[in-house]
Every structure is written in structure tokens, then in C-alpha cells.
Amino acid sequence: MPEAARQIIWRSLISFGGFLAVWQALVWITEVEPFILPGPLLVAKSLAGHLELIGGHAAITALEIVLGLLCGSGLGILSAISLSWFPNLRRWLLPILVVTQAIPVFALAPVLVLWLGYGLASKVMMASLIIFFPVTAAFLDGLRRTETGWLDLAHTMTAANPGAGRWAILRHIRIPAALPALASGLRVAAAVAPIGAVVGEWVGSSAGLGYLMLHANGRMQIDLLFAALFVLAAIAVAIYFTLDWLLRRLLPWQPDN
Amino acid sequence: MPAKNLEPSNELPSVGITLRGGNLSFADKPIFKDLDLDLPAGRTTCLLGPSGVGKSSLLRLMAGISPEATARVLSADDGGTITGRIAYMDQRDLLLPWLNVLDNITLGARLRGEAADRHRAMALLRHVGLDDVATARPAALSGGMRQRAALARTLMEDQPVVLMDEPFSAVDALTRLRLQDLAAELLVGRTILLVTHDPLEALRLGHQILVLSGEPASLGPALEPESLPPRPADDPALHSLAAGILRELAG
Amino acid sequence: MIRHMAAFFLLATFCFAALPAQAADKLTVMLDWFVNPDHATLMIAQEKGFFAQAGLEVEMIAPADPNDPPKMVAAGKADLAISYQPQLHVQVDQGLPLRRIATLVSTPLNSLVVLAKGPIKSIADLKGKKIGFSVGGFEDALLSAMLGRVGLTLKDVTLINVNFSLSPALISGQVDAVIGAFRNFELNQMDIVKHPGRAFYVEEEGVPAYDELIVVANAKKLDDPRLRRFVNALENAAQFLVNHPKEGWAMFIKGRKNLNDELNKRAFRDTLPRFALRPAALDHGRYRRMAQFLKDQGLIKTVRPVQDYAVELK
Numbered sequence: 107m108p109e110a111a112r113q114i115i116w117r118s119l120i121s122f123g124g125f126l127a128v129w130q131a132l133v134w135i136t137e138v139e140p141f142i143l144p145g146p147l148l149v150a151k152s153l154a155g156h157l158e159l160i161g162g163h164a165a166i167t168a169l170e171i172v173l174g175l176l177c178g179s180g181l182g183i184l185s186a187i188s189l190s191w192f193p194n195l196r197r198w199l200l201p202i203l204v205v206t207q208a209i210p211v212f213a214l215a216p217v218l219v220l221w222l223g224y225g226l227a228s229k230v231m232m233a234s235l236i237i238f239f240p241v242t243a244a245f246l247d248g249l250r251r252t253e254t255g256w257l258d259l260a261h262t263m264t265a266a267n268p269g270a271g272r273w274a275i276l277r278h279i280r281i282p283a284a285l286p287a288l289a290s291g292l293r294v295a296a297a298v299a300p301i302g303a304v305v306g307e308w309v310g311s312s313a314g315l316g317y318l319m320l321h322a323n324g325r326m327q328i329d330l331l332f333a334a335l336f337v338l339a340a341i342a343v344a345i346y347f348t349l350d351w352l353l354r355r356l357l358p359w360q361p362d363n
Numbered sequence: 364m365p366a367k368n369l370e371p372s373n374e375l376p377s378v379g380i381t382l383r384g385g386n387l388s389f390a391d392k393p394i395f396k397d398l399d400l401d402l403p404a405g406r407t408t409c410l411l412g413p414s415g416v417g418k419s420s421l422l423r424l425m426a427g428i429s430p431e432a433t434a435r436v437l438s439a440d441d442g443g444t445i446t447g448r449i450a451y452m453d454q455r456d457l458l459l460p461w462l463n464v465l466d467n468i469t470l471g472a473r474l475r476g477e478a479a480d481r482h483r484a485m486a487l488l489r490h491v492g493l494d495d496v497a498t499a500r501p502a503a504l505s506g507g508m509r510q511r512a513a514l515a516r517t518l519m520e521d522q523p524v525v526l527m528d529e530p531f532s533a534v535d536a537l538t539r540l541r542l543q544d545l546a547a548e549l550l551v552g553r554t555i556l557l558v559t560h561d562p563l564e565a566l567r568l569g570h571q572i573l574v575l576s577g578e579p580a581s582l583g584p585a586l587e588p589e590s591l592p593p594r595p596a597d598d599p600a601l602h603s604l605a606a607g608i609l610r611e612l613a614g
Numbered sequence: 615m616i617r618h619m620a621a622f623f624l625l626a627t628f629c630f631a632a633l634p635a636q637a638a639d640k641l642t643v644m645l646d647w648f649v650n651p652d653h654a655t656l657m658i659a660q661e662k663g664f665f666a667q668a669g670l671e672v673e674m675i676a677p678a679d680p681n682d683p684p685k686m687v688a689a690g691k692a693d694l695a696i697s698y699q700p701q702l703h704v705q706v707d708q709g710l711p712l713r714r715i716a717t718l719v720s721t722p723l724n725s726l727v728v729l730a731k732g733p734i735k736s737i738a739d740l741k742g743k744k745i746g747f748s749v750g751g752f753e754d755a756l757l758s759a760m761l762g763r764v765g766l767t768l769k770d771v772t773l774i775n776v777n778f779s780l781s782p783a784l785i786s787g788q789v790d791a792v793i794g795a796f797r798n799f800e801l802n803q804m805d806i807v808k809h810p811g812r813a814f815y816v817e818e819e820g821v822p823a824y825d826e827l828i829v830v831a832n833a834k835k836l837d838d839p840r841l842r843r844f845v846n847a848l849e850n851a852a853q854f855l856v857n858h859p860k861e862g863w864a865m866f867i868k869g870r871k872n873l874n875d876e877l878n879k880r881a882f883r884d885t886l887p888r889f890a891l892r893p894a895a896l897d898h899g900r901y902r903r904m905a906q907f908l909k910d911q912g913l914i915k916t917v918r919p920v921q922d923y924a925v926e927l928k
Contacts, residue, residue, distance in 0.1 A: 253457075255453055255455050255457045256457055256459065258423075258426075258428045258451070258453070258457075259451055259453070259457045259470075260470075260474055261427065261428050262426050262427065262428060262449050262450070262451040262526075263451075263470065263471040263474050263475065263520065264474050264475060265427055265446045265447045265449065266446060266447025266475075267447075267475070270475075270476065271474065271475075274473075274474040274475070274476065275474065278470070278473055278474055279459065279474075282459070282461050283459075283461075285461075357461075359460045359461045359500055359502065360460075
């Protein structure tokens with residue numbers, strides 16, 4: 107195994123182990139009841155005992171998150187490109203976009219669920235909504251901040267046909283130049299999409315980790331609740347780092363300083 | 364090195380440029396007013412002047428990338444406009460970091476939706492000595508190599524008019540001399556406006572040398588040295604002329 | 615100098631320590647949900663002064679999550695909680711130190727509700743249908759018993775967690791039936807919006823009868839004298855409500871104008887006959903039967919002696 111990969115794994119294990127130690131110490135010191143905050147050992151036992159149950163629900167939530175990321179990012183990318191192409195559209199739509207970000211999702215969730223039903227669609231829509239604005243804003247920002255030198259050069263090259271040139275400049279210069287900004291937006295999206303999926307499940311669902319957590323809470327099985335929560339966190343982390351790795355490979359000209 | 368394929372293609376004879384009534388103001392202060400400039404066909408005109416006088420703005424006006432500046436007349440002497448017949452080169456290499464050198468050279472064709480002539484591009488890279496890094500990205504090149512790539516891109520455009528805004532000021536002195544020689548060799552026969560702050564460079568490369576000075580800026584009388592450019596960098600006469608010009612600019 | 619200061623502080627401490635004996639004892643009660651007609655006896659005990667007469671200053675808190683109140687009491691962060699008998703069985707089975715000390719509503723309120731004009735006329739019609747529920751940790755057992763009686767199992771239906779939007783989910787057709795709807799509340803709600811519902815009462819469909827709303831305390835604090843006083847005040851309120859229902863309503867909405875609407879009026883009327891007339895009394899047999907039912911449904915592991923989780927205070 108390459109040295110760098112081994113180092114990353116080592117470091118992750120150590121910080122994870124540290125986190126577990128702090129958690130257990132907290133439980134011992136505060137003597138908090140297991141039905142409020144169970145210790146890591148109890149949670150591990152619950153995880154092991156309910157592996158199949160948790161796994162099934164985890165797959166569903168993971169699917170919701172990934173689909174939400176794809177839809178939300180796709181929509182965000184298209185919006186950003188449209189808004190950068192039509193400056194008037196930008197003036198009218200940007201305030202509305204900001205509002206979509208400001209409304210807390212759990213206020214929208216019941217409406218969405220009633221409209222789209224209790225299946226996958228409403229959760230995917232929730233996750234998409236949560237990430238739509240960060241992706242749009244990040245990409246739009248990048249599209250609007252293209253290096254003026256490149257634009258000047260491109261204008262001299264396309265002066266004979268400036269109409270077609272505008273599109274060519276967008277396609278060959280503005281968009282590639284804005285990809286690192288888009289990548290930042292996507293990273294934020296990956297971190298935040300799980301929230302949308304879970305809130306969607308809390309409002310109405312028949313499966314998923316959010317649903318399982320509610321169920322466990324109702325049955326006072328707090329260790330199971332935390333086991334599900336832990337798996338949710340693991341999924342979120344896995345998705346984030348996978349996306350990060352993918353972005354690094356797709357944008358090799360932007361190495362870290 | 365024989366400079367084959369580097370003269371303008373036979374369909375593109377050299378073209379002179381006429382500018383009449385150039386105007387530029389910034390915050391109610393006129394930078395230049397009613398400025399006239401002629402670029403003789405097939406010759407290199409070097410434009411000198413103190414920093415901030417408006418040399419770059421004048422070049423950008425002619426390149427069509429200065430929306431604030433206006434001109435009463437800006438035309439070619441064969442009757443057409445100069446739109447779409449210009450190649451532009453800046454002191455920044457303006458290479459796109461996500462494309463390799465070859466793709467950067469052929470950027471113009473890609474933007475215009477034309478097929479890129481890869482053979483010609485490789486030949487140009489060979490002439491500037493970059494053929495072995497054709498597939499490398501700009502980040503892997505030195506400053507001098509990147510500016511050579513920019514030069515190759517300018518040549519690739521194969522335009523009768525080439526506008527260069529201090530193209531060699533960002534590299535070290537030795538690389539600058541080499542780039543000046545390369546440019547002079549490869550750009551022969553084209554109508555060139557070269558903005559520079561280095562009087563020696565102007566004297567080395569220019570058929571005519573103009574000084575832009577004053578507020579609002581105006582052009583002084585053209586200096587037309589006897590010999591043909593490129594003139595040798597170690598000529599003492601050239602150096603004393605350069606010193607004279609410097610004194611004039613400073614004083 | 616130091617000795618004087620120490621004496622002063624000791625004196626001050628004794629004075630302050632002596633004060634509570636004069637003022638009423640404070641008591642925190644966490645409700646199960648926002649104030650609604652199920653809490654009428656509590657409101658009357660407050661407004662008619664029964665709590666004050668018992669030397670109690672009761673603070674009632676509505677929770678954000680109905681699962682929180684018993685946890686808070688078990689953790690010692692609240693004195694009492696309003697909870698549900700079936701959930702108490704499950705909570706105690708999970709090790710929470712809780713004891714039921716009084717009953718608020720002594721009949722089940724939970725029901726399976728369908729649209730009155732809908733196609734479902736009997737439990738057997740639920741086959742292949744979607745049933746919405748709010749998570750209470752008990753709905754599985756209820757449905758299992760009700761379906762089992764007509765030869766169906768949970769696999770014959772699709773359970774969907776609609777959180778607390780029971781009526782909207784049913785009315786909009788997103789689900790065919792809902793469980794966890796309170797017969798005094800949701801039915802009136804649906805009547806008012808002109809989409810009347812039909813209810814199947816769980817205790818008539820194979821589920822043992824139980825107390826829907828109870829008062830729970832921490833198992834280690836049963837000797838607290840305030841608890842008995844609290845239950846006495848509750849009994850006075852229940853008596854008052856039976857004797858003076860109109861005045862009871864006036865007290866329920868006193869200072870709570872937002873509750874003075876058609877829904878609460880109707881719910882109040884429907885809840886009247888269901889309040890425990892003897893809040894302190896405990897029917898051991900009923901609690902034992904519910905525990906056995908829950909064990910048979912797999913919701914709890916063991917059937918404990920009733921006094922391990924429910925008591926009559928002396």
C-alpha cells in the first residue's frame with residue numbers, strides 16, 4: 107500500500123479512536139443515563155446485534171443522498187450557467203434563490219412530503235433543495251470571476267463573430283475556469299445533503315436511517331438510535347471523501363498549495 | 364534556423380492600420396484626446412512612454428478590448444475593418460492551466476469552431492523549442508517557456524496585425540533578449556505594434572519608435588533608425604541612443 | 615473579621631433555607647404534547663387553585679418531542695411527566711426508572727381511522743393498503759393484534775411514518791388509514807374540514823384496554839411528599855370537572871385564548887367521560903394483561919410485577 111494512503115488510514119484510526127475515548131470518558135464522568143447518551147460500547151453492541159436491520163435502512167438513505175446530490179448539483183450547474191448567460195435573469199432570480207436557502211428545510215418538508223408522497227422522491231427533493239443554492243452560488247461565482255486576461259485574449263480571437271464567440275468563451279474558458287469553484291460548492295453539498303435526506307425521512311417515510319432513528323427513539327432503544335446515527339455519519343463521511351477524491355482526479359491542474 | 368512557413372500565408376498580404384481621433388478618459392480626466400496613429404504595413408512600430416501614460420490603453424483600443432476608449436476612425440489600408448484580423452499578446456502568458464501546451468496554442472481555432480491544424484502547431488512549437496513539452500501543462504513550464512508558448516499561440520493565429528503589450532517584461536534579461544530575437548525572426552513581414560517600457564528593446568525591434576507622453580498624452584515624432592531590426596544587443600550606438608531616450612522620458 | 619463574615623453567611627443560608635417552608639413547593643410537570651383537552655384536569659387544578667391549596671407551584675412544560683418527557687423524569691431533570699401506559703411498559707423494559715403514580719385518562723384514545731366515505735368498511739379491507747402512523751413505539755403491536763383477529767399480518771399492509779400529520783395524510787389520500795389518531799381529537803378535526811372519518815377503537819378490535827394518559831414519576835423519588843399532594847389536587851379537579859363541566863371549560867381556556875376554537879370545544883366535550891374519576895387508583899389486573907399482550911407482541915422482554923412500574927401512592 108502506498109505510504110500516503112497508509113498514513114491517511116493511520117491518522118483516521120487515531121482520531122477516531124481518540125473520539126471514542128473522549129465519548130466513553132464523558133459517559134463515565136457525567137454518569138449520564140444510557141437512555142440519554144449511551145457509551146460507545148453499548149452502541150457497538152447494538153450495531154453488531156442489528157447489522158442487517160441497520161444495513162437495509164442505510165442503503166436506502168445512502169441512495170437518497172446520492173440521488174439528491176446528483177439532482178441538486180445538476181440543477182445547480184444548469185442554473186448557474188443560465189444565470190451567468192442572462193444577466194437580467196440573475197437580477198430577478200437571485201433574491202428568490204437566497205430565499206430558498208433561508209427557509210429552514212423542516213418548514214418545507216411537510217409540504218413536499220404531502221405533494222411528492224412518502225417514497226424516495228420527497229427525500230431526494232429535500233436533499234436537492236438543501237444543496238441547490240450552495241452549488242449554484244459557488245459555480246456562478248466562479249463563472250463571473252473569470253480572469254480578464256483570458257477573456258481579452260478570447261475576444262480578440264473571436265472578434266469576427268462575437269455572437270458565436272460568447273458561447274465558445276463560456277464553453278471553453280469560463281466553465282473550465284469555474285470548475286474549482288464548483289468543486290468547493292460540491293464539497294459543501296456532500297457535507298449537507300445527508301441532512302436533507304434525514305429531515306425528509308423524519309417528516310414521512312417507511313424506511314431509511316432517519317425513520318429507524320425515530321422508531322428507536324419511540325421504543326426507548328437509544329443505543330440503536332445512536333448506532334443508526336453513527337452509520338449515518340459514516341455514510342456522510344464516506345460520500346464526502348469519495349467526492350473529494352473524484353474531484354481531485356477530475357481537476358488535476360488545481361493542486362493544493 | 365530557416366524561417367519557413369513563418370511568413371504570412373500568401374493570401375494575407377501585409378496591411379497597414381490607421382487610427383484617427385482616439386479618445387480615452389478616466390474619471391473625467393482625459394488620458395488621451397484626438398490621438399492619431401499610423402501603423403505602416405509589414406513594419407514593427409514600438410511605443411514607449413512612462414508608466415501609466417496610456418500605452419496599454421491605446422493598444423487595447425486598437426485590439427478592440429477597451430470599451431471605454433473610442434476612435435473616430437480605426438481601419439485597415441486595404442479598405443476593410445481590422446476586426447478579426449488581430450493577434451494579441453500580453454505580458455502575462457494567458458495560457459489556460461487546464462490545457463496542455465499544444466491545446467493552448469490552438470485555442471483560437473477551438474474558440475472559432477474550426478479544426479485545429481496540429482501539424483502547423485507542432486511545427487511552431489519546434490521553432491520556439493517547445494516541441495518536447497507539447498503535452499505538458501503550463502504549470503510544468505518556466506516563465507520563459509510559457510512566454511514562448513504564448514508567442515507560438517500568437518503565430519498560430521496567423522493574423523496580419525500583431526498587437527503586443529510589453530510581452531517580454533515579465534522575464535529575466537537573458538530570456539528577454541532571446542525572446543526578442545525569436546519574435547523578430549518569426550513575426551517578420553507582419554504589421555506589429557509593440558508596447559514596451561524598455562528603450563533598448565524598442566530600438567532593437569522597431570522600424571519606427573514612438574514616444575507617448577504628457578497629460579493628456581500625445582505622440583512625439585517617430586524615430587526611424589537606419590538599419591533593419593533586429594539590431595544587435597551589444598551595439599554601443601544603440602545603447603547611447605537608448606540612454607538618450609531614457610533621459611528624455613525622465614526629464 | 616473572617617469569623618464575622620462566616621457567621622453572617624451561615625445565618626443568611628439558614629434564613630434562605632427556611633424560606634421555602636413558607637412559599638409553595640415547586641413542581642415541574644412535562645406534558646406529553648401541547649396543551650389540549652386531554653389536560654383539562656391539570657388546567658382546572660391550576661386555575662381553580664387545587665394545586666395552590668396543596669401547597670404546590672406547578673410549572674407545566676410542553677415538549678418538542680413527545681418521547682422526551684419520560685426520559686427527563688428518568689434522568690431527574692423533571693419531577694413528573696404525562697405519558698402513555700403502553701409506552702411506560704416499553705420504557706421500563708428498557709431500564710428507565712419510572713413509576714406510574716396517577717391516571718389522567720383511563721380509557722384508550724388511540725384508534726384506527728379511515729375516511730367515512732372511503733372504501734374501507736372493516737379491518738379486513740386493510741389488506742394491501744397503506745397505513746400511516748406517528749412513531750410512538752406501539753403502533754406495530756396494535757396493528758398486529760387488530761389485523762391478526764381477521765387473519766392478516768403486518769406484511770399484508772404497508773406502514774408509513776407520517777410523523778404527526780395524521781389527518782392531512784389521510785384526507786389527501788396519501789394513506790388509506792391512520793393509526794395513532796386520538797378519537798377525541800383527529801375525528802373532530804376531520805369533521806370540521808368536512809372530511810369525516812370512521813374510527814375503529816383498538817380496545818374493541820383485540821387490544822386489551824389500557825389508560826391512555828398517565829402521570830409518571832422517578833422510581834427513586836416516590837417518597838417525595840409533593841407527589842401525593844399533586845395526586846390529591848388532581849382528584850379534586852376531576853371531581854370538579856364532573857360536577858361543573860361548563861365552568862371546567864371556562865377554566866381550560868382561561869388565559870389560553872388560542873384554545874378557544876371549535877376543535878378544542880368538540881374535543882373537550884368528547885373527552886369529558888374519559889377522565890379518570892379516581893386518578894390515584896390502580897387496576898393491577900389491567901396493567902398485567904397489557905404487559906402480557908406487549909410481551910406476546912414482542913415489544914417487551916419480560917412481564918414484571920406491576921408494582922415494579924405502577925403504584926398507588928400512600
